[in-house]
Amino acid sequence: MKFTKMHGAGNDYVYVNCFEEQVDDPEQVAIKVSNRNFGIGSDGLILIMPSDKADVRMRMFNSDGSESEMCGNGIRCVAKYAYDHGIVSNKEITAETGAGILTLQLFTGSTGTVERVRVNMGKPRLTKAEIPMAGTPADGRTVGQPLNILHTTFAITCVSMGNPHCVIFVDDVENFQVEKYGPLIENHELFPRRTNVEFVQIISRTEVRQRTWERGAGETLACGTGASAVCIAGALNGLTEKKILNHLSGGDLELEWADDGCLYMTGPATEVFSGEIAI
Numbered sequence: 001m002k003f004t005k006m007h008g009a010g011n012d013y014v015y016v017n018c019f020e021e022q023v024d025d026p027e028q029v030a031i032k033v034s035n036r037n038f039g040i041g042s043d044g045l046i047l048i049m050p051s052d053k054a055d056v057r058m059r060m061f062n063s064d065g066s067e068s069e070m071c072g073n074g075i076r077c078v079a080k081y082a083y084d085h086g087i088v089s090n091k092e093i094t095a096e097t098g099a100g101i102l103t104l105q106l107f108t109g110s111t112g113t114v115e116r117v118r119v120n121m122g123k124p125r126l127t128k129a130e131i132p133m134a135g136t137p138a139d140g141r142t143v144g145q146p147l148n149i150l151h152t153t154f155a156i157t158c159v160s161m162g163n164p165h166c167v168i169f170v171d172d173v174e175n176f177q178v179e180k181y182g183p184l185i186e187n188h189e190l191f192p193r194r195t196n197v198e199f200v201q202i203i204s205r206t207e208v209r210q211r212t213w214e215r216g217a218g219e220t221l222a223c224g225t226g227a228s229a230v231c232i233a234g235a236l237n238g239l240t241e242k243k244i245l246n247h248l249s250g251g252d253l254e255l256e257w258a259d260d261g262c263l264y265m266t267g268p269a270t271e272v273f274s275g276e277i278a279i
């Protein structure tokens with residue numbers, strides 16, 4: 001199987017061009033290639049596929065083999081791959097994801113390859129039914145609600161960007177025990193399909209610092225859908241403006257919850273190397 005290793009702000013995936021390759025068992029392939037000792041090493045596997053509705057289609061699998069509806073850092077890399085490798089020739093493209101069809105704007109650098117991508121991530125989904133979350137009312141929102149974990153009460157705000165996110169604002173994110181609390185929240189009975197978890201420190205009304213515990217992957221260096229959910233959660237809680245700079249562990253993302261109700265994410269996309277692996 002031919003593959004290309006790419007990352008967005010350090011959130012790294014193995015990308016396979018399914019216009020040319022066939023991947024029969026992506027769940028198992030994701031587990032195998034993601035392993036950082038026995039495989040290629042990545043947060044998961046992303047398939048770049050033909051679509052009958054858009055220029056390109058993305059399917060994304062976490063390092064534990066589970067499939068996610070959406071991946072913000074991944075979709076920027078899919079767009080870069082598609083442009084740099086001649087699948088698309090326009091700088092505005094559409095991509096089919098589990099969160100619907102998204103529109104992306106590509107920015108090239110001096111070498112003519114894509115360096116940054118702006119993604120219309122669509123409108124956030126905020127009801128319990130949409131996230132999904134247990135409890136009633138199903139059409140109610142979860143904004144700053146208490147959740148008890150191991151004798152600590154967290155204020156949680158839940159947002160779906162196609163995939164589920166639970167955002168928690170903390171005072172000191174560098175010293176926060178992400179590995180202790182992350183999996184307990186990811187697998188909490190409140191979240192029937194598990195959840196991604198973002199721990200966030202407010203720096204100012206336009207700047208935050210995020211660490212991410214990803215569903216199916218553990219702590220990662222960045223999460224684009226998570227950074228988008230944080231922009232929404234900060235605004236809903238009155239803590240930040242609707243346009244923020246988010247410092248993730250592997251790089252920065254710009255987020256804007258615009259007047260049209262859609263969330264726009266802008267950030268880097270980087271190709272690292274290509275290779276072949278026996279599957």
Ligand SMILES: N[C@H](CCC[C@H](N)C(=O)O)C(=O)O
Pocket residue numbers: 011062067068069070071072073074163164196214215216217220222223224225226
């Ligand atoms: N890192 C990705 C999100 C992966 C989400 C995945 N862990 C899930 O199960 O939803 C991003 O940049 O948006």
